[in-house]
Amino acid sequence: MNYRRLLAVCSLTLLISIGVFSSLAFAANEEGLGTNNLKDAYLLSTGDRIIIEVYGEEDLRKEALLSDNGKITYPFLGEVTVKGQTIKQLQSYISSKLKGEYLIDPKVTVSIVEYRPFFINGEINRPGGYPFQPGLTLRKAIALAGGATEQAFLDDAAIIRENKSVKVPEKATLDSRIYPGDIITVAEYRQVFVNGEVKKPGAYPYQKELTFRKAIALAGGFSNRASKGKIYVIQEIDNKSTSRKVELEDIVKPGDIITVNQSFF
Secondary structure (H helix, E strand, C coil): HHHHHHHHHHHHHHHHHHHHHHHHHHHHHHHHHHHCCCHHHHHCCCEEEEEEECCCEEEEEEEEEEEEECEECCCCCCEEECCCCCCHHEEEEEEEHEECCCECCCCCEEEEECCCEEECCCCCCCEEEEEECCCCEHHHHHHHHCCCCCEEEEEEEEECCCCCCCCEEEEEECEEECCCCCCCEEEEEEEEEEEECCCEEEEEECCCCEHHHHHHCCCCCCCCCCEEEEEEEEEEEECCEEEECCCCCECCCCEEEEEEEEECC
16 A cells, blocks of 8 residues: 555545544434433523522522523522523532531532423414423424324424524424424425326325426326416415416415316317
């Protein structure tokens, strides 16, 4: 093996190692709230209910529901900022403040009585807010909310993450992790209807950015007798049905009834 080939092999090995390490680090971060790493990973925030206890000091037991300002009042210490801290950080902070002036060697324990809720809406039997549970997935969240309705389209579920700076819906699967403060929306099953001179007339799942050309392709394409210039759609607009002629590249709306007319030539 010459020098250049050896250098190339070493470089490739390094790149693969970096990629594997990055993937593992990302996975570990995503799984943190679903394992036993809550003391290190879970950031306390509004809606969390916690208990602070000091071994042998019953008077220092404190149960608190975190309000919007994220602060609590604690004996001897006064106002303590809790929001944004992990359990481990809060334990360490309270212990350091009590040690010396008030207690010799305080053993502080912070426990979460109830996690702040996640929220689920849309085609769900009991939409609303539910307490977060470690290891929660979308599948389990839907079950907690009484299951999906008959109209639910589970392939079109989305999550807005509380811990993301940009609040945009992310596509989710039934195995997607759910975190505190997440907002889940389960969409209604939506269809478009294609009939007339197509090979397989019927109802088809609606897709975003679906054009009439693609909708007709879903229905097997034009039949031999189809007039490709005579495509009409019936749409619901302001609770009224309207019919109009469309072009192949126009965008389809959920519930559209598409008809391809017959050619007489």
